Amino acid sequence: QVQLVESGGGLVQPGGSLRLSCAASGFTFSTYAMRWYRQAPGKERELVATISSSGDNTFYSDSVKGRFTISRDNAKNTVYLQMNSLKPDDTAVYYCNFNRARNTYWGQGTQVTVSS
Numbered sequence: 001q002v003q004l005v006e007s008g009g010g011l012v013q014p015g016g017s018l019r020l021s022c023a024a025s026g027f028t029f030s031t032y033a034m035r036w037y038r039q040a041p042g043k044e045r046e047l048v049a050t051i052s053s054s055g056d057n058t059f060y061s062d063s064v065k066g067r068f069t070i071s072r073d074n075a076k077n078t079v080y081l082q083m084n085s086l087k088p089d090d091t092a093v094y095y096c097n098f099n100r101a102r103n104t105y106w107g108q109g110t111q112v113t114v115s116s
Contacts, residue, residue: 004021007021034070036081091112
């Protein structure tokens with residue numbers, strides 16, 4: 001049974017940092033690219049970052065490039081999102097995701113709120 005469990009969200013002031021984690025189980029984690037998405041209130045879910053199965057290749061949306069870093073530890077079946085220089089516009093529920101065949105899997109999400 002596939003499971004993705006996000007953690008690490010919370011309330012942070014503008015300019016602060018958070019590190020999100022997504023613990024994966026139920027599939028061969030090291031063979032799949034992983035993604036972080038986010039969804040702000042009243043907005044569509046958007047792709048934030050992608051990392052290849054080996055971790056050698058990454059992609060970032062323009063809105064987070066230079067501030068966020070995606071990484072993974074295949075020995076721990078975990079993908080991370082280090083978020084620095086956070087802005088109020090980064091406030092959203094953050095989800096990890098992967099695709100296998102025709103199926104898309106999501107975690108339950110973790111809330112990130114950036115506010116003074």
